[in-house]
Amino acid sequence: MIELAPERDYFPGYAPGPTLAHEVSHSVYAAWTPDAGFEQGQQAFRTRSQQEQAESLSLRLYGPFHEATGPFVDYRLGDEELFAAVFTSRIIEPTAARRNAPQAVDRIEEIVTATVPTLFDKNNLDS
Numbered sequence: 001m002i003e004l005a006p007e008r009d010y011f012p013g014y015a016p017g018p019t020l021a022h023e024v025s026h027s028v029y030a031a032w033t034p035d036a037g038f039e040q041g042q043q044a045f046r047t048r049s050q051q052e053q054a055e056s057l058s059l060r061l062y063g064p065f066h067e068a069t070g071p072f073v074d075y076r077l078g079d080e081e082l083f084a085a086v087f088t089s090r091i092i093e094p095t096a097a098r099r100n101a102p103q104a105v106d107r108i109e110e111i112v113t114a115t116v117p118t119l120f121d122k123n124n125l126d127s
């Protein structure tokens, strides 16, 4: 079940369309596994700039991260949730996504193309 809490409407990432895109991204991430022939233990974001850009899109879509210390790191900073944020931004605002986070967007396009090759076919700004 996907809960759409009204008080979260302030940030665009919690609207129904972006929430659907976010959930689709989890299917893509789940398909990017060793069982499907991909390398074990891969991280979507491998460079500091990719990571920082992914975090900036997450901030844009979902608002500030919760400050935490010790082992209680905000789950949104995990690789899969950052992947979801970049993927969602790439779907709902492709121009802004690329402007704000070019390397992070390139990286998720690489992963999406490898896992679900036709997904971005009709959503490609360059064609």
Ligand SMILES: [Zn+2]
Residues within 6 Å of the ligand: 022, 026, 081, 084
């Ligand atoms: Zn998620």
